Amino acid sequence: MAINSAQSGVQATEHVLFFTLVQLAVIIIAARVAGYLARQIGQPRAVGEIVAGLLLGPSLFGLVAPETFQVIFWSTDTTPISVMSQIGLIMLMFQVGLEFDFSHLKSPQNKRAVGLISILGVALPFALGMAVGYASAPHLAAGISVLGYALFIATAFSITAVPILGRIMMEFDLTRTRIGVITISSAAVNDVVGWMLLAFISAAVTAHFSVAGMLAQLGLLSLYVIVCLYAVRQVLRFIVRRFEFNHQALPQDLMAILLVIVFTSAMLTSKLGIFAIFGGFMMGVLLHDQRELVEAWKHKVADLVTVFFLPIFFTYTGLRTDIGGLETGALWLWCAVLVFLAVLGKFGGCYVGARLSGLGRADARNIAIMMNTRALMELVVVNVGLELGVIPSQVFTMLVLMAIVSTIMTAPGLRAWLPSVGRAIPAERDA
Secondary structure, eight states: OHHHHHHHHHHHHHHHHHHHHHHHHHHHHHHHHHHHHHHHTTOOHHHHHHHHHHHTTTTTHHHHOHHHHHHHHHSSOSHHHHHHHHHHHHHHHHHHHHHOOOGGGGOHHHHHHHHHHHHHHHHHHHHHHHHHHHHHHHHHOTTSOHHHHHHHHHHHHHOOOHHHHHHHHHHTTOTTSHHHHHHHHHHHHHHHHHHHHHHHHHHHHHTTTOHHHHHHHHHHHHHHHHHIIIIIHHHHHHHHHTSOOBTTBOOHHHHHHHHHHHHHHHHHHHHTTSOTHHHHHHHHHHTTTOHHHHHHHIIIIIHHIIIIIHHHHHHHHHHTOOGGGOOSHHHHHHHHHHHHHHHHHHHHHHHHHHHHTTOOHHHHHHHHHHHTOOHHHHHHHHHHHHHHTOSOHHHHHHHHHHHHHHHHTHHHHHHHHGGGGTOOOOTTOOO
């Protein structure tokens, strides 16, 4: 009996492993092909990867080949893919934290522009998001906490995707220009504010808006941040200094230590009720000024995260997104309203901020269209909202579509408006 039980367990494990490997192969192939096709039509590779994840879900694959879709993605428990998507997201957020560079804020001529763009680029879309949340709640989120729902809509409206924006700026050769420096600095500040909002709202929702519960969670979160900034940062720097490495070589022992630290931080923030991804992000922020380490990590690890883990997250999001669920004209109208107001709020807030800081109309237009890029960060926000139960599945689909539409707009907008500021579109580098 024991032997039969062991054989049965091995067979079950092999079954799960087989279909997990099938899923991974399909995901990686679809992501690479879609990324290549996106590049051919002048879009960032990440846009193609997001769309590939969407198409692998019930919106297309499950619709045109339901039996094959069921066999590939639902023959076994989806836990392995779910866990890998979350591990990949933790590692990605660590990389996002590493990419943050606030040195540009030291320039006096840029501080005013960055400040105004950051403030208005969050305040206006957040206000519009709150208004849309309260207006749409009776129609789209019945039975859900209206305040929690509205706060997540507002946060989704406010976010900017720094990693995707950075890629687009490199492809348009804007990283060393004034508008490029102002935009990426504004986006960095914007995202710090966005993550703080998301952390606060997540804590509030998990505490069920109990004042005592919220204060306790926020107190623990504040303690975590303070300990990280004043103690963990010094420990990390001491550890890094103990190793010899350069921008192309990352010692295996140091890589192992960093992974353990990132995962430990993720476990702590998970226990604090604000999701594991914040732990990964915080460790990246603490090390962002270690430039050789950042370059070594990008050289040794970043490609694995981008090629393997990131498409898994996009596909996992796609499996939860069903465009067919928007089955009435009213739902599509709400979707259009969400997309339009999200774009209007972000573009308008950043444009007004740029103009108030003294920048010309052409510069302001280019900055505003770049700040409207949402992509990956938006998907992180809406996935958190879905996990917490404050974003209904239909609204989740609408916000995923908003993330795609707002990101797709960026490259064509830059092609149309960059010449007006004397910037030629670089050959062979279109986003």
